Amino acid sequence: MRVDLFDFELPGDLIALRPVSPRDSARMLVLKGPDHSTDRQVADLPSILDAGDVLVFNDTRVIPAQLEGTRGEARIGATLHKRIDLRRWQAFVRNGKRLREGDTIDFGLDVTATAEARFPDGSWTLAFAGDEPVEVLLERSGRMPLPPYIAQRRPTDEQDRSDYQTLFAREDGAVAAPTAALHFTPGLLEALKARGVATETLTLHVGAGTFLPVKVDDTADHAMHAEWGRIDSQTADRLNAARAAGRRVIAVGTTSLRLLESAADEMGMIDPFEGDTAIFITPGYRFRAIDGLMTNFHLPKSTLFMLVSALMGTERMQAAYAHAIRERYRFYSYGDSSLLLP
Structure with missing residues (x-):
């Protein structure tokens, strides 16, 4: 069709x-x-x-599944898409061409993740470091993942959390x-x-x-x-x-x-x-x-x-x-x- x-x-x-x-x-x-x-x-x-x-x-x-971070000097954006297990998520990555398998992305506030593997559609497996639940890490470093047609017109703010x-x-x-x-x-x-x-x-x-x-x-x-x-x-x-x-x-x-x-x-x-x-x-x-x-x-x-x-x-x-x-x-x-x- x-x-x-x-x-x-x-x-x-x-x-x-x-x-x-x-x-x-x-x-x-x-x-x-x-x-x-x-x-x-x-x-x-x-x-x-x-x-x-x-x-x-x-x-x-x-969950606040949108993250902004760095890999070296490269700016990397990640939007988590689907949980794989307790510490690993499939994510859509902005500027993903700057990533290689094994790279560490620093999302700030002691939140880091390893880019483990790239899917055929361009998304990545991200493995979050540490022992804290990933949801706790996201509450600390993530933002609400507003749809692109809103996010392109205004920034996400605290009101969006409710x-x-x-x-x-x-x-x-x-x-x-x-x-x-x-x-x-x-x-x-x-x-x-x-x-x-x-x-x-x-x-x-x-x-x-x-x-x-x-x-x-x-x-x-x-x-x-x-x-x-x-x-x-x-x-x-x-x-x-x-x-x-x-x-x-x-x-x-x-x-x-x-x-x-x-x-x-x-x-x-x-x-x-x-x-x-x-x-x-x-x-x-x-x-x-x-x-x-x-x-x-x-x-x-x-x-x-x-x-x-x-x-x-x-x-x-x-x-x-x-x-x-x-x-x-x-x-x-x-x-x-x-x-x-x-």
Whole structure:
């Protein structure tokens, strides 16, 4: 499938650089079925969803995974992507051509790492020195890994340490936020509970690969980066029971959706899951585990715009995004939301 089918023009001033406050005051474009759409707010969710619906959240927590350091006189930037073991991470490296296997990178504040091996895609294995947990080292020397489309427009600051975490964040390991859930507040969760909407959580540690552009002309030639996820048996059982009872399972975010679909068998039963997934969803995919998706607005020609096009139809999503641009919705990680109910 041609990648240019998923292209569109986005004015730069629609890229949100900060979230709105309160978070649930963000706008939300609701698409139902083949032709119904309406402009709402995230705070309206309790009046839109049905009693018995289940929202599935990702409880991953973003770590300060962006590091700036030196190897001799060379400046080296590293964005951790995926944990390999307790002390080693796969990382995307800026100025990586200045590295050789065995080089030590000094990230300051007594944080160093050895560049052990280079992957075919240009990323590196970094092995962190010392006995302190790597998460402690990152809290000391790292920065929040804001998406490039924000980081290119303003510096990361202390406010991002709270803005770029969801209410559900408790499992350290993500280097990008599951941004659909950034819109939820304690008050909204209480209103959803009063409505009879259930919530479940799973864990998918979002990697920096989520921001990589699709550089091929055909989707068949694109290779997804793997990310680690887990769904425990109790959560799987409750989700299967909900769907068996005719209740809708709605993923909050593409990360939740991709893990649910990775865990589902051909009959739509969700199995317990622990391990890597590199699922790539494009139009023609048959969804097995979910009945809807809440998600932000995505980049042109991105794997995530392909995913929402698979759920709702490419023409439908192109028209929806054109509407969002005309109505000046805010785009990307800190932007507005959409609720997609096929």
